[in-house]
Amino acid sequence: MKPERTSKVLISTKTWSRDSYNLFDYESIVLSEQQHLAEQDCSILRIGNEVDFLEHNQEICYQQSESRIIAKIELSPRGFSIKSGKEEDLWRVVNSASSGHELHKNEIIKLGRVKLQVTHLKTKGAEKISIDSIICAEGGVCRICFNEDNTNENPLIAPCHCTGTMKFIHLACLQTWINSKISKTTSGESVSYNWKNMDCEICQQQFPLAINCIGPYAFLAKIEDSESPYIILESMERDKNRSRGLHLIQFNSEETLKMGRGHDSDIKFNDISVSRFHASLTYSSGKFVIKDNKSKFGTLVQIPDSIDISETLTIQAGRTLISMNVVDGISNMVIE
16 A cells, blocks of 8 residues: 655755765764755755755756766655665764664675775674685695695695696695785784785785685684684775775674774774774674764765665765654654
8 A cells, every 4th residue: 555645754964065085074064954855756966065856756957967866765655765876875874872783794884985895794603604615736836835745734726816837826825925914903802803905916816715625624814713703894995896905803702892093993994084993893692783983984884775764864975964764654854
């Protein structure tokens, strides 16, 4: 049954005047604010520093170069929902006043302009990470030590796309090379391992985190007590779909770790858009939870498609902030 059109959505927007890496400054007071009361489908447009709202039967009267659709509000039998306008990604804001956001595999989070993807999660009693099968050599030479030895304990493997004399490498030689790139930070009983990258320097293919060749699987990096709960965050290039490094955070007890640019951060990011103490990461009751710490440019979780507006909700689309709140039984939205 189709919902009655008497339900309304109050949309309030705030747009930061600077256009910088799709950031929104949560500390700025120089903002352009608009409001709109919608009773049906509508599009949210940004024209310069201003925002306009178009009902479904209205036509865009602005030049294409001057405006962009940043989000769309849709009404369905389930109620109101919001989705991306395809010109900018939508991000759910992790409010510092809330209890935080529980992280799930494959989610993409953003701290300032630093993007991180949750590639693996392991809680107590959960299965280990997925393991890549690697080709083992029947004959060949290690490209690092130039030795032909090939044993079950230290097999010759082909972990990337290299061919010819560069194809094979001893497992131990590769582990030694990768471990030379790791920085390790200890906080209480938790440990954070950080890689600058896990890519082959020749063919640029990313090495797997763990492999299965002969016998039990093996981590390519030396990780202590891999039975403990851990989460792996992969830093993504801002403009390319390539890895900038890995962060494996291992929790040996239920505690909270700092994420930020500061020297005392447990998980450190060298980017000026990341606050000194930007956010916290907690493992408790089998859940990994991230929470913002009143950061300047916010802590965000990407919305892959659309999201129902069934509660108070704040969305960021580039340098525009949109908050929503449910009313009249179907859906109400308030954008802050």
